[in-house]
Amino acid sequence: DGGITQSPKYLFRKEGQNVTLSCEQNLNHDAMYWYRQDPGQGLRLIYYSQIVNDFQKGDIAEGYSVSREKKESFPLTVTSAQKNPTAFYLCASGKGGRGMEQFFGPGTRLTVL
């Protein structure tokens, strides 16, 4: 089955540690995205990538980093520089281009203790 997967579903880390969230898709999509979701804030774009080896900052990129070495994978690292990292993180992919929707993964809930 084609789809987009995120792992793990729940993640706990101590303050000051970097943590990497996985996102994989087998839909052959060129574009991939990372969002952060907080209660009452909707979705906020962290980073996106429209092609392998290229990515752009979104609205709230500070304290985060990404890589896009393979078409299928777009991991997100939450660094210790992120002031308030506890949130629900959503990855998405899409064909890109006009009128094309996104396909979302199930999300990872990160809790920093």
Place this chain on the structure above:
Amino acid sequence: GDSVTQMEGPVTLSEEAFLTINCTYTATGYPSLFWYVQYPGEGLQLLLKATKADDKGSNKGFEATYRKETTSFHLEKGSVQVSDSAVYFCALRDALNFGKGTSLLVTP
């Protein structure tokens, strides 16, 4: 820049009531418009979309019409069910811009 404004929630309705969730946008040109739905603890799923003015998107009894003159894309359903309880997001273009979401609770 582009932006999307949705009505604030939560919205609470009785089963079989009529639903409207307002969405207006600010953008240049003729952006594609989307509605996504998020069930508790899950990612978002596309509900419907429209790519040009006067297009009507529809799915699972939900409808929305792309109104260029009022820059709106309001979501409607004639008779909601308990299973429609979720958070609904309006989005613009290739979904780099999402509204803040509207929580819907349908009671029996």
